Amino acid sequence: MYLKIMEFSFLGVALILTFLLFIRELGVTKKMSPMRASDFVSSMAGLMFGYVILAFLLALFLKGIQVKFTMVLFGFMPFIIGKIVTYKKVHFYSIIQIVCIIVSIVYVISL
Amino acid sequence: MSLDFILKHDNNSKGAVLLFHGLTGSPFELKKYGQFLYNNGYDVFAECLPGHGEKFEEIYTVKYEDWLEFAYSRFEKLKSEYKEVFVSGLCLGAVLALAVGIKYKNEVSGIIALSTTLYLDGWRLPWYKCFMPVALATILRFYYNYPECEPHGVKNIKTRNAVKKLLAKGDVGMNDFPMTGFKELLELSAVVRKNLQKVVSPILLIHSKEDDLTSIRSSEIVNKKISSKDKEYIILYDSYHMVLYDNEKEFVFNKAVEFLNNHIKINEKTEELICI
Numbered sequence: 001m002y003l004k005i006m007e008f009s010f011l012g013v014a015l016i017l018t019f020l021l022f023i024r025e026l027g028v029t030k031k032m033s034p035m036r037a038s039d040f041v042s043s044m045a046g047l048m049f050g051y052v053i054l055a056f057l058l059a060l061f062l063k064g065i066q067v068k069f070t071m072v073l074f075g076f077m078p079f080i081i082g083k084i085v086t087y088k089k090v091h092f093y094s095i096i097q098i099v100c101i102i103v104s105i106v107y108v109i110s111l
Numbered sequence: 112m113s114l115d116f117i118l119k120h121d122n123n124s125k126g127a128v129l130l131f132h133g134l135t136g137s138p139f140e141l142k143k144y145g146q147f148l149y150n151n152g153y154d155v156f157a158e159c160l161p162g163h164g165e166k167f168e169e170i171y172t173v174k175y176e177d178w179l180e181f182a183y184s185r186f187e188k189l190k191s192e193y194k195e196v197f198v199s200g201l202c203l204g205a206v207l208a209l210a211v212g213i214k215y216k217n218e219v220s221g222i223i224a225l226s227t228t229l230y231l232d233g234w235r236l237p238w239y240k241c242f243m244p245v246a247l248a249t250i251l252r253f254y255y256n257y258p259e260c261e262p263h264g265v266k267n268i269k270t271r272n273a274v275k276k277l278l279a280k281g282d283v284g285m286n287d288f289p290m291t292g293f294k295e296l297l298e299l300s301a302v303v304r305k306n307l308q309k310v311v312s313p314i315l316l317i318h319s320k321e322d323d324l325t326s327i328r329s330s331e332i333v334n335k336k337i338s339s340k341d342k343e344y345i346i347l348y349d350s351y352h353m354v355l356y357d358n359e360k361e362f363v364f365n366k367a368v369e370f371l372n373n374h375i376k377i378n379e380k381t382e383e384l385i386c387i
Contacts, residue, residue: 024254034256034287038237041255045242048249082249087171087291090253097250 003061007108010054014105017047021098025091048078055104067111074104114139115158118149125375126195126220129185129211130157131204134228134292135170137163140201144355147364153197153371156189160203162292171253171291175299182207183214190218197371199223201355202324203296209303209333212310219312221374223367226318226352227333228325229300231293233352235262235323247297252290264323264352274356300329307336314339315370317363319347319354343370 020043029037055075059068077100085093114137128148130141138145138157145155161181162173182198189196197220198208205224212222231240246252265271314337318330327346334344345366350357355364 029254038255038257041246041251042237042239042242044254045246045249045251046239048251049242049245052245078245078249082252085250085253087168087253090250093250 003058006054006057006061007111010051010058010108011105013047013050013054014101014108017044017051018098018101018105020044020047021094021101025094025098051101052078058108062111070107074100074107077104116142116145116155117157118145118155120149120152120154123152124154124193125152125371126197127154127156127189127193128197128199128371129189130155131182131198131200131207132157132160132163133200133202133204133226134296135163135288136202136204140353140355141204143360144364144367148368148371151368151371154193156185158185160207170289173292173295175295175302178203178207178295178299179210182211186211186215186219190215195220195375197221197223197374199225199367201225202228202352203299206296206300206303209307209310210299212312212314213303213306216309216311221313221315221370222310223315223370224317224330224333225354225363226322226325227316227329228296229304229329229332230325231297232326232328233322233324234326243293246290247294252294255290256287257290257293262323262351265357266321266349266351267356267358270356274353304332304336307333308338310337311339313341313370313374314343315366316342316344317347317354317366318345319350319352319357321348321350322352324352341374 020040024040024044029040032040052075055071059071059075062068062071078097081093081097081100116138130138130145132138132140137159141157145157149155161177162170186196186198198211199222200206200208205227206229208222208224209227212219231243246255263271263274265274316330316334318327320327330344334342347354347359350359354360
C-alpha cells in the first residue's frame with residue numbers, strides 16, 4: 001500500500017518536474033517578471049528535492065538489487081548532471097536531465 | 112567602465128589598505144569608505160573581483176579559487192611595496208579578507224571584516240531558501256537569479272532609493288544574485304570556516320544585528336574560532352547588510368580608522384622595543 005503511494009507520488013513529481021523543465025527550455029521564464037521567474041525555479045527546486053527523496057525511498061523499499069541500484073542512480077542523477085554542467089552547455093544538459101527523468105518514469109511504470 | 116580605484120599619497124602614507132567588494136557588487140560600493148581611509152593617511156586599493164567585470168556572463172563561470180588567487184596576488188604585490196598592509200572587505204570581501212589572513216598570518220597588519228557572509232541566512236531570503244542546497248547542487252543553479260529586492264541591504268530609506276536607482280542603471284553592480292555566485296561564495300565560506308583558527312592578525316568585526324542577507328551567526332563564528340588575541344567585535348543596531356552606506360556608516364568609518372591607527376602604533380611600538 002505505502003509502496004504504491006510512493007510510486008504514484010514519484011511518478012506525479014517526476015511528470016510535473018519534466019513539464020516545468022520542458023517549458024523552461026521553451027523560454028517561458030524569460031517572459032516572466034524576475035520575482036515570478038524566481039518562484040518558478042524555486043518550485044522546480046522543491047520538486048527536484050521531492051524527486052530525489054522519493055527515488056531513494058523507492059530504492060529502500062523496492063525488492064531486488066538491480067532495482068535498488070537503478071533507483072539510487074536516478075536519485076543521484078540530478079547531482080551528477082549538476083556536477084558536470086557548464087554555463088555554455090546548460091541547454092544540452094537540461095535535455096539530458098529531462099531525458100533521465102522520463103527514463104525513470106518509464107522504469108517505475110514498468111516495475 | 113572600470114570602477115577600480117587606487118588612492119595613493121605622494122609620500123608619508125601610514126600604510127596600505129586592500130579592499131574587497133561584495134558578491135555582485137563593485138569597488139563603487141567601497142568608494143566613500145576608501146576615500147575616508149585615504150583622507151586619514153592610508154593608501155587604498157580596490158579592484159573588481161573576477162567575474163564582476165563588464166561581461167555579466169563571467170559570474171556564471173567564475174570559481175572561488177579565482178577570487179582567492181586574485182586576493183592573494185593583490186596582497187603579495189602590496190606587501191612587496193608596503194610595510195603595513197591591512198585587508199578589509201564587505202560581504203564576500205570580508206570572507207576574502209579572512210582568507211588572506213589565513214594564508215599570510217602575521218604578515219597581515221590587520222583585518223576589518225564587515226558583514227562577513229559565511230551563511231546565507233538573513234531575514235530577507237524567502238521561506239523556500241531551504242531548497243537552496245538542492246538548487247545549488249543541480250542544473251537549477253543556472254536557471255535562477257535571485258532578484259535584488261527591497262530593502263537592498265539598506266535600512267535608510269533615502270539611501271535605499273538612491274541604491275535602487277543606481278542598480279537600475281546597472282553601472283555599479285548587478286541587479287540580481289546568480290545562484291552560481293552563491294554556490295562559489297558558500298564553497299569559499301566553507302573553506303574559510305574550516306581554517307578560521309589560523310587567523311592570528313588583529314581583527315575588527317562589524318556586523319549588523321538586522322542584517323538582511325546574512326545573520327549575525329557568521330560573525331559570531333568568526334569571533335569564536337579565530338586565534339587572534341587582539342580582536343574587537345561590534346554589533347550594529349540601526350543598519351542592514353550594507354553597513355558602509357547605512358545609518359551607522361560614520362561610526363563604521365571612524366571605528367575602521369581607529370583600528371588602523373591603533374595597530375600602526377602597536378607595530379611601531381613593537382619595533383621600538385626590538386631596537387631597545
